[in-house]
Amino acid sequence: MVHAAAMAHGKKIPAVPPPDGGWGWMIVAGCFMVTVCTRAVTRCISIFFVEFQIHFGRDYSGTAWIHSLVDCTTMLCAPLGSFIGNRLSCRIAVILGGFLSSIGLVLSSFATSLEYLYLSLGVLTGVGFALCYTPAIAMVGSYFCQRKALAYGIAMSGSGIGTFILAPVVQLLIEHYSWRGALLILGGVVSNLCVCGALLRPIRLTDEEESGGPPLLDSERGYGVKAQATSASEDPLPVDRKGRRCLQSMQDYRFLLMPDFVMLAVSFVFLASGCSLPFVYLVPYALDVGVCPHQAAFLMSILGVIDIVGNITFGWLVDQRYLKKYRNICYTIAVGLEGLCCLFIPLLRTFTLLVPFSVLYGYFDGAYVALIPVVTSDIVGTANLSSALGIVYFLHAIPYLLSPPIGGWLVDTTGTYTATFFLSGFALISSSLVISTVTGIRHCRTIQKHRQNSKDTDPKQETYQTSIQPQVKR
Amino acid sequence: MFSPWISSLQLILIALFWRGIFTVSLTAGTVPLLDSNVPQTLSRSAVITGDSLVEKVEILTPIDLQLSCTCNANPNKLPNVTGFWRKDGIEIDNSRLTVLLEKEQYNLKREFSIDGDNLGNYSCVFYVGDKESRIDFYLTAPEMEGKQDKPVIAYVGDSVTMACKIKHLPNAWIWYKANGTQQELINATTDPLHYKMVVDGNATKLTLKNLKELDSGVYICSAVYNIKASVKQMEVRVISFMEPLKPFIAIVAEVILLVTLILFFERWGSKKSDDLPAENMIPVDQLDKLTQDDNNGMGESNARQRNV
Numbered sequence: 001m002v003h004a005a006a007m008a009h010g011k012k013i014p015a016v017p018p019p020d021g022g023w024g025w026m027i028v029a030g031c032f033m034v035t036v037c038t039r040a041v042t043r044c045i046s047i048f049f050v051e052f053q054i055h056f057g058r059d060y061s062g063t064a065w066i067h068s069l070v071d072c073t074t075m076l077c078a079p080l081g082s083f084i085g086n087r088l089s090c091r092i093a094v095i096l097g098g099f100l101s102s103i104g105l106v107l108s109s110f111a112t113s114l115e116y117l118y119l120s121l122g123v124l125t126g127v128g129f130a131l132c133y134t135p136a137i138a139m140v141g142s143y144f145c146q147r148k149a150l151a152y153g154i155a156m157s158g159s160g161i162g163t164f165i166l167a168p169v170v171q172l173l174i175e176h177y178s179w180r181g182a183l184l185i186l187g188g189v190v191s192n193l194c195v196c197g198a199l200l201r202p203i204r205l206t207d208e209e210e211s212g213g214p215p216l217l218d219s220e221r222g223y224g225v226k227a228q229a230t231s232a233s234e235d236p237l238p239v240d241r242k243g244r245r246c247l248q249s250m251q252d253y254r255f256l257l258m259p260d261f262v263m264l265a266v267s268f269v270f271l272a273s274g275c276s277l278p279f280v281y282l283v284p285y286a287l288d289v290g291v292c293p294h295q296a297a298f299l300m301s302i303l304g305v306i307d308i309v310g311n312i313t314f315g316w317l318v319d320q321r322y323l324k325k326y327r328n329i330c331y332t333i334a335v336g337l338e339g340l341c342c343l344f345i346p347l348l349r350t351f352t353l354l355v356p357f358s359v360l361y362g363y364f365d366g367a368y369v370a371l372i373p374v375v376t377s378d379i380v381g382t383a384n385l386s387s388a389l390g391i392v393y394f395l396h397a398i399p400y401l402l403s404p405p406i407g408g409w410l411v412d413t414t415g416t417y418t419a420t421f422f423l424s425g426f427a428l429i430s431s432s433l434v435i436s437t438v439t440g441i442r443h444c445r446t447i448q449k450h451r452q453n454s455k456d457t458d459p460k461q462e463t464y465q466t467s468i469q470p471q472v473k474r
Numbered sequence: 475m476f477s478p479w480i481s482s483l484q485l486i487l488i489a490l491f492w493r494g495i496f497t498v499s500l501t502a503g504t505v506p507l508l509d510s511n512v513p514q515t516l517s518r519s520a521v522i523t524g525d526s527l528v529e530k531v532e533i534l535t536p537i538d539l540q541l542s543c544t545c546n547a548n549p550n551k552l553p554n555v556t557g558f559w560r561k562d563g564i565e566i567d568n569s570r571l572t573v574l575l576e577k578e579q580y581n582l583k584r585e586f587s588i589d590g591d592n593l594g595n596y597s598c599v600f601y602v603g604d605k606e607s608r609i610d611f612y613l614t615a616p617e618m619e620g621k622q623d624k625p626v627i628a629y630v631g632d633s634v635t636m637a638c639k640i641k642h643l644p645n646a647w648i649w650y651k652a653n654g655t656q657q658e659l660i661n662a663t664t665d666p667l668h669y670k671m672v673v674d675g676n677a678t679k680l681t682l683k684n685l686k687e688l689d690s691g692v693y694i695c696s697a698v699y700n701i702k703a704s705v706k707q708m709e710v711r712v713i714s715f716m717e718p719l720k721p722f723i724a725i726v727a728e729v730i731l732l733v734t735l736i737l738f739f740e741r742w743g744s745k746k747s748d749d750l751p752a753e754n755m756i757p758v759d760q761l762d763k764l765t766q767d768d769n770n771g772m773g774e775s776n777a778r779q780r781n782v
Contacts, residue, residue: 181718188723198732
């Protein structure tokens, strides 16, 4: 991904190992701001709904479409973002995305009808966000290796912290400048994405010098290993640039054929189907069982704050030496426990019982969000992380869009919220089951292979293998 | 925070006790018999100012209203206590009575003729020994839903909509614009380019189109009932688009400045490092986890293999 940028600039950027610090923390700060400007702003758009309803004389469902459109477009166009990040450079992709989204918001401030808002706010801003989101996250993965989970935890906490700060700020802007002025100023705030883009200094990693050969994933060694059989090519640009680009894009998406990645993708679809439902239906459920409105709102605040805590602490935790090997297991456990929490909902009928639910659910939600890029990079490697993340977030889009209405339909037909929360719980648990099955199968195969190898290898091969073992602990 | 709950609780009590009023509002002139049995035990009062209870009554049309209060006897069980009525804090003449103890309760009743001029706060007061217990009845016209204490901001050339909603169907809705101390009636039919008024039963909306700076001011919507009109004030402020444009331009300027600075700093930093020997070989300290190899050439190919 980044070698293309280096070639494009014609400079020879020195190849370095992942710095795990230094400019990497600026990248984390940049990614944090990107998450604030994209995810948090998306959530704050719902604050404008009342104003839109009054001004355009429409009801709630007409305005709710805007939020769905932004969310959906951001996720659906994530592959586009990663594609541009690969072709041109992450920096250019993010700057372009920032430009597009701020133009979208500025144009929305001149809206004359709700349909105009669908296009300018829903589509244009959504595409802009999509161009920023994936490249920025992928960039963090290049700069960090030892402390990858912590870096991602800090970067992803932007959505929680951003919502916390932006929500009152947006409210204040609407009071002082009405929704038009507020959208205009929000467009200015979002243009800070260009600053984040400027921070994303391209880096050329030592792993990527061998760009000519196909990445061979040695599945027997577990995740995180990319065996490069070909020797390094110290590359002068080949004559046929177009052909090379085609080859590159095929290579970029080769991971799609990996069975590991396919199973991961299936688990992500289940995950996305289940994870958004409690956020949407916790407050209505709480009101339904008799919790008073301000306590129900407090539940959501707890959820949001603990989400941030979960992001950072779980990321830090999983980076510790003793847990690094078991990263995938930690991720699986976090998702599984989150699903389990949802299954207990029918028993929680008072505010005091719902608070632990909020705390646990929020913590594990923050936990898995920070680990998604880490788990993905463990499977596909750092070079393909950008493209892989594009596909991963693309797979999130349709379930995000469809699951709240399906949940609503379940509530309407059954009359209670139990079915919805059960759906969410089972989806999350199935997601963790898929991953644990794959991990289990792989583990059994590894043990089998090692048993076989230890029976009939000579000492030379053994030392070769053991010398490579430490690298697996990445 | 909890006040909406308290007032809705009160309104529920009113609905239970004063259903008579609403039927009476349709057939004016009949005398409803109203009872407000509010048990009070003096022994409970720890408040020195005395026990008090507030009841809100919404009246739509002039009626003759009978208010009655009941007070539970304290352990002392005085055979008679003094009771009287107050309006807006001032004792009503000739209302002082000696209330006899009946079945462990003190009862006080009085009939009032209520019209638009004498709405207010009617209280029945019991003087038991030195202590005062009272029940306040707030008699008012229906109140509008929602509060607009912050001004509505709108832009020159744009339009703005104001809405008013009330619980009971009024006879008519009228909109005014406040002009100093005077109120100007807004007639949407004579000025359709400027105003649009929509009446929908309990709710009304006024849209101001093609706003100009002098459209700023206070707008009043009034729901007309037989007894009185209930009003709500809303302030509209019309500003030009320059106002939000200033912070926007400031932020964009800051963004451009930061981007330029970052890119410049990076180029300057890379120019500096260009002067140093190029390090396209993998540095040896990267191999600290693995076994060291002193030979540079061998180290390079080994590192390649070890990087897998």
